[in-house]
Structure formats: structure tokens, C-alpha cells
Amino acid sequence: MHTIESEDLQPIHPEPTSFWLKYVFSRDHKVIAKQFLWAGLLFLFVGGTLAMMIRWQWAFPGKPVPVLGSVLLRDQGGAIGPATYMTVFTMHGLIMIFFAITPILIGAFGNYCIPLMIGARDMAFPTLNLLSFWTFVISLVLVICSFFGQLGAAGAGWTTYPPLSTNIGTPGSGQTFMVAAIFVTGVSTIMGGINYVTTVIRHRAPGMTYMRMPLTVWGLWLTAVLNVLFVPVLGSAALLLFLDRVFGTQFFIAGAAAVRGGGDPILFQHLFWIFGHPEVYILILPAWGIVGDILSFFSRKPANWYRGSVYAMCVVTILSAVVYGHHMFMTGMNPLLGQGFMLLTLIISVPAEILFLNWLRTMWQGSIRLHPPMLFAIGMVFVFGLGGLTGLYLGATATDIYLHDTMFVVGHFHLTMAAASFMGSLAAIYFWFPKMFGRRMSEPLGKIHFWWSAVFITLVFTGQLISGYAGQNRRLYNPYEYTFLKHLLPLNRWTSYSAFILMAGQLVFVWNFIHSLVAGARAEMNPWQVGTLEWSIASPPPHHNYDVIPTVLRGPHELADPLVREKLGRDWIGQDEPLLEQTPGTSAPAAAAGRG
């Protein structure tokens, strides 16, 4: 019965034949996923280049930037000036969060993995998916416009706090373009989020209960729920700020600059962080899910206490909405309110510890294969461990007094949002590349890329933690203006060298990615020998994914089952693969027999 229902719900549509409908304005979730991946990787490079400029400034303040300076900063003699510097770190933050990590982890892998891993033929709303991507492209155009805005690009910091982000602090079209870009990309994200939420609820294959979904799908789904709930709040904040900038309203202007009463700058912070704290979980939940699956697959062992991980991610999702106040301890918040936010923030460490324990215990007593996806997954646990633990100091109202707005915060959130998302994204890319493109990436190059990245990303962000502990405030054009920071120049220089080497090491990845794309070995159906649904179909999958919508029989991590080993002679079994029926005539075992 169920099979007939889901076949009726998702009939097979023929693949479009024209170039434009097939590759550009495609409604196929797999094509849209790749479009998001290309866009995200491109802007990851832009954001990374901006990061290198910040690091250069802290290592060699006011000195001409090699190579980039002569191209981008010719009118300033190749050096970064204070006004340019603030646009550089602002654009770095906004691009990385909204236009690099979001499209890669959510746009690309959300789109690619959700339908395939739940046994669906496409998203619930393919046209909305198309609109989501092209709305995202409009926001990218606005970002590019911002770079060419009069008076330079946006400069109020990624948090865009007013009144600095109003015309009082940052006149010029660059900031306005960026506020508009945030609004438009928010529209795109909401469209994607509604699609993901609906797809997971409506399009799971028969037998794919919630508790049989891969952790990747759980992570992506919870992220989508958060996006649908909280991106509208960001959108409203961006809209009000846009009105303040363009139409002369005063929602966020107060004090001497306000006429007729004015508004409240702190209101923006509430709106921003009630989105902004869920946002850090929006960016990390997909990586948690992906890592939860990959650690199990490459330890050849079931994920430890699967339900515990699922519940922990759900609890984090709920708590993420009620802890945002810890970003505002220094705004003059009532200490009692601060204590409430502190308690809620610290409670998050309980589900986080459950997740960590599950990851560690998944590896224990496994049969670990250190392929690149596994290395990057372990790397994610390492950097997220460091990042999560350093968050403790910032969630407590007393220790935060000293550490608030220092480089310690920058190191902490880079370890969690940047390094962990980076590791999670790369684990995902190395893992699903064979499925996405039908070819294998080079394993040795992947391993070189991992060790290079892991060592230097850790050095970069622990360097930031140390300089923050020594008191260096964030966003300083020249920290050495302060006497108590002068001695940090060698440390910062060392951190910058690590950053440059980290950036250079990504060439290994770029080469591996592009070379494998055109000349990599052909990938078989199931190169990693795992049981989730997407590995039971061809690599790359056909336009409609599944000829027959699979019927799911078990959870995603049934590895090392002695019964399976006895019957099938291997340590894994597909989620839809019958074990006890011996008749080869039914469709599901026939499909299973074709697996590598």
C-alpha cells in the first residue's frame, strides 16, 4: 500500500533535454545542489582571500599587501587603510557565513542528500528549489555590487550593529547593498528551508521512519527547521535597517543623532542574535549529522546510541533559540536576565557531551579505515571539541567580562563555525564526490590535504585564542596602538604564517577536485560499502533517482552484524535490503545484488 502511495506522490518525470532547463534553470535537486556547491566554493575562495588580507594586516600593519595589493588596492599604494580594513573583515564574515558555508553545507548537501537518503525522487517543491537558487544568485550579485559601492563595501562588521550600520556610521551604497543582500539571501534560505522540512515529512520512502533516517538527514532537517523559524527574524531586522538607511526611519537610532524620540539600537541586537545564535547551530548541525554517519561508516560499526544523538540534536535545536542573550552580556543587560541566559547556555553542554560521547564510543571497538572522509570527520570532532570547550568561558557572565569582544571570541567561533564546518564540508565532499560526479577523488592527495589543513587550521585559531586571552580586542586595524598588546606582534605574525600556509594548502584540494572531476577513476555504485539508500543506485544517480521507490527495512548504520556476515559474507547491509528472504525474484534483492 505504502509503495503505491509514494509512487503516486512522486511520479517519474522525463529529464529535460534542452541545455538551459537541464543545467541552468534546473528543477532537479542534484543539479541545484551542484550549482550551490560551485557558488559556495567560489565565494569560499573570495572569503578566504579577504581573511588573508586581515591576517596580513595583523602581521605587517600598514605594509603593502603582496600580489593582492597591487591589483586591488592600487590607489592606496597596495596597503590596507583603516577604512578599507573594516570593509575587508565585514565582507569576510558576511561572505563566509551567508555565501560560503550556508550554500555548501545546506544548499549543496541539503539538496543532494535529503531526497537521496530518504528514498525520494526529488524535493517536495522542485520549482521552489529552482527559485531558491536563483534568488540566491540575486543576493550574490548584490554582494558583488557592494564591493563597487561608493565609499567602499559594507563596513559595520558582520553583525551589522546599528547605529554604525546606519547612515550615521557607514554612509554609502556598499553597506546598503549588503543589507539588501542579507535580506534576499534570507528569502532564498527560507524557500530552501520550507522545501527541506516538507520533503522530510512527506517524501520519506515507505519504512523510512524518523528513527531510521541517517543522522545527516536529521542534521539537515533540524537546520531547515531553524532556518524557517529564525531567518524571517533576520529578514525583518535587515528590512528595518534598510528602511533606516534608505527611507530615513529611525528604528535603530537613538541618542543625540535621533530626532523625535528615535528608536533603540539594542532592539537590533535582540533581533539579530535571536537569529544569530540559532545560526551557529544552523551551520554546525549538518556537519554534526554528517560526521555522526561518517564516523560509523568508517569505523565499520553502528553509530553509538543513535537515538541519543538524535535527541541531543533536537535538544540543541530547541535550546539554541533561548540562549542568544550571552552575545549581549556587555550591553547593560540586567544581571538577573544575564544569569538566566548563562544557565540556558551552559545547559547546551549536556546534549553536546552526549554527542561527543557517542562519536567517541562509535570509534571505540570499531575497525577504523582512515579514508579522507573519516580523517575530516575526526578532524571535525577535534576542532569542534576545542571550539565547544572554549565556549564555556563566553557563556558565563563573569569570565565573559574579560573575554567579551576579544580575539578569544574570534578563535572560539572560528573553531566551531569555520574550522568545524570546513572539516564537515570536506568530509561530505570527499564522501559524496563519487556519488555526485561518478568519479573517485585521489586518496593520497586527500590525505595530504587533510593533514595540511588540520595542522594549520588548528594553529591559526588557537593563535587567535591565545592573543584574545592576552587581551587583544577584535576588529583592530592596528592592535599595536595599545601598549599592552605590543608584544603580541610575533604571535600574530606566526598565526598569520599559519593562515597563509593553510590557504596555500587548499591548492591540493582544488587540483584534486578538478582533476578527479575530469580524469578520476570511475566510481562504482557503492565505493564505501555502506548501507544508506543513495549507495544502492548508480553513481551518479539517474534523473529520477529511484526506478522503484525503495522500501526501508532498517536503520542507516547496520554494520558488523554477525548475521549479515554469515548470510551475505560482508559487514554491511543496505537499508532496503531484505536479509532473510532467499528468493532472488523480488525487486529489492535484485537491486542489492548489483551493489559493489
Next chain:
Amino acid sequence: MRLLPLLTAPLEGHGWGMPHDASLDGWRIDDLINETSLFVILLFVIMVAWMLWACFRHGERHQARFDHGSSPGSIAVALGIAGAIFFVVDGHLFINSVLVWKHVFGNFAWAETQPGAVRIEINAHQWVWAVRYSGPDGKFGTRDDIITLNDVTVPQGVPVIFQVASTDVLHGFNIPNMRVKMDAVPGMINRVWFVAKETGQFDIGCAQHCGANHYKMRGVLTVLPREEWERWAAVASANSAVAYDPEDNDAHWAWDWEKHARL
């Protein structure tokens, strides 16, 4: 070899620890940070050792165990460990934070009532700290107010209470050596206080991004012995009275000292 100085570069200077604590109560923050660091480092080392051990001992040749880790005993272990870490590490942070705020950093009732306590209004704007003392009459906005720019001079050993505001964008009034920090917000008056334990000169920094010259918004805090400060204040007040210009409206920012009751 050019490489060698490169490798030793971070070892120059004077160490990377927190800046010298010159305040009476800064140690409460420092201790809490350092105690938490002990826990954090311990947990991190255990985690890394666990993963390394698993990778070496339970590698490809090791037979994986078919175990979902969802037996009641296994779940109890996970919840027990998570709970224990939460109550020890997070509990330690929480209780100490609450106590420190209650008794020290949020305890303006005590600071305000100390004899000799000094009250200062800070009006931040791009990119200076405008400073105002009430002068001998104890009232802000009068002729005898001491007015300085980027220059905060305070006595040693008594509470110094700041009320902080801003006229344009957000700023962050930050004195790392005294372990205090508070945002200056347009339309709000925020408060912060400390007792200087040592005399000397210390940096005042801006903690909130406030525009292109954010990095230059540096003030100097000078802590003087109490009698010396009294002499300084008398002279500064007399000078301010001489320089007082009733026509100069920009110089007449001030507000009545707010004694709002907060927790």
C-alpha cells in the same frame, strides 16, 4: 638561515598571559578562567587520547563489535558522564559567576556608599572618550566639573564608578588591566566599577567596532595615590572652571548621576 628567526618569532616579547591585573577584584575573573582551563584541557586531552587510541588499537585489522550502544547500562554511562561534567565544570562556572556578580561586579549599592568613592561620567563618541567628574560640589553639569579627553585619572584603593553613554554609535569601554568592560550605547546609561589596587598608567580600549578609527580610540587610565589624586582633582577642577565657556553647548553634556536600583 632566515628560517630560524621565523621559527622563534613567537617566543619574543613577554609571554602571552593575561595583562597584569591591577585591580582589587580582577583575580576573581582570572581564577575562574584558569580553573575552567584546567577542566577544559583535561577533557580535551582525554578526548584526543581516546581518538588516537581508537585509531591505533581499533584499526583495520581489529574486528568491529556489533554494538548499538543503546543498552540501558550504556545510556546510563553516557548520561552519568555528561551529568557529572555538567555539574562540576558548568556548575563551578555558574555558581561563581552568580556570586561574583552579586557581591562584586554588580554590587553598586556597596560601591556607591563607600567613603571617597569617585564618580565619573563617560561620553563616548567617534573616536574619543569624553570624561567628566562632578568636581567639589558633587553635581554633574556644573562649572566646577573636571572635563578631560581620553584621560581618566583615579585614586588608588577606593571604588571608581563609571556611568557610560554614547552620542553616535556603539563603543565598548574596556580596561583590560582592571578586568572591566561595558558597552556605551546611545540612549542608555550603563554602569561599571572597580577598585584600583596599584598605581600606574594603563590602556583604555574600545571593545566595540565603531568605525574606521576604532583602533585609535585609546584612552589612558592613571591611578594615583589618594592624596596625590586629591591634589590633582583640586587643580583640574580649578582649571576647568577657568576654561568654562557658557556659550559652548557641545561641552555641556552631562546627566544627573543615576542611582537606579538594579539587582
